[in-house]
Amino acid sequence: MTTSLMINGEERSLTCDPRTPLVDVLRNELRLTGTRNVCREGYCGACSVHVDGKPMSSCLLPVGTLEGRDIVTIEGISQGDKLDVIQQAFIDLDVIQCGMCFPGMVMTLRPFLRDNPSPSRDAVKFALVGNVCRCTGYERIIDAVMSVVDATEVTE
Ligand code: FES
Ligand code: FES
Known part of the structure; x- marks a missing residue:
């Protein structure tokens, strides 16, 4: 078909x-x-x-x-060589380990931040409850997300 x-x-x-x-x-x-x-x-x-x-x-x-x-x-979600702000934050804060979970995390976080532009740290944790990471322990992921919480580029 x-x-x-x-x-x-x-x-x-x-x-x-x-x-x-x-x-x-x-x-x-x-x-x-x-x-x-x-x-x-x-x-x-x-x-x-x-x-x-x-x-x-x-x-x-x-x-x-x-x-x-x-x-x-x-x-x-990137624009040519310009990565999405969340992807860039993961790189800048050196969060990525094996990387298996990161595309899914980014895809979850973009609409979350679009709809919740100023979330609390706990709200970000809750948003990621369906995204499993076996490597990082999550804290650095949350740090990276909080670093872009005020980024105006998260508009999709
Ligand atoms: S591969 Fe789809 S939720 Fe795990
Ligand atoms: S970085 Fe390895 S599963 Fe998240």
Whole structure:
């Protein structure tokens, strides 16, 4: 079956089983490998993408349900060489370790900061409750997020 998806502002036509999880199409067909494939059960948040502006686990989304929806992946949020402010903060504060969790964290945090431009530290922790990191202990991640809380560029 042919499915047409709008991904990062581009229409992509795919021939695949409509039950195929979006994460598999992104990584295996479209080579958008920034979206991580970890638990495949909706538990870890590593596969998060935006669907119509909301973070969702792409491992739980059959592509056949996504026609006409606006899908954005981690590759779609930087502008050329200019990284998203949250990505840049993770780099500047030297937060990243293995990096498996970070694309999903960024995809969760962008809409959160758009809707909550001045969150408390506890609110940021709560926002990340569905994003598992096995390396960092989270405190430095929260430090990085708090460093950009007032950034005006978080507008998506
Ligand atoms: S791979 Fe989708 S939530 Fe873990
Ligand atoms: S940096 Fe390794 S899982 Fe988060």
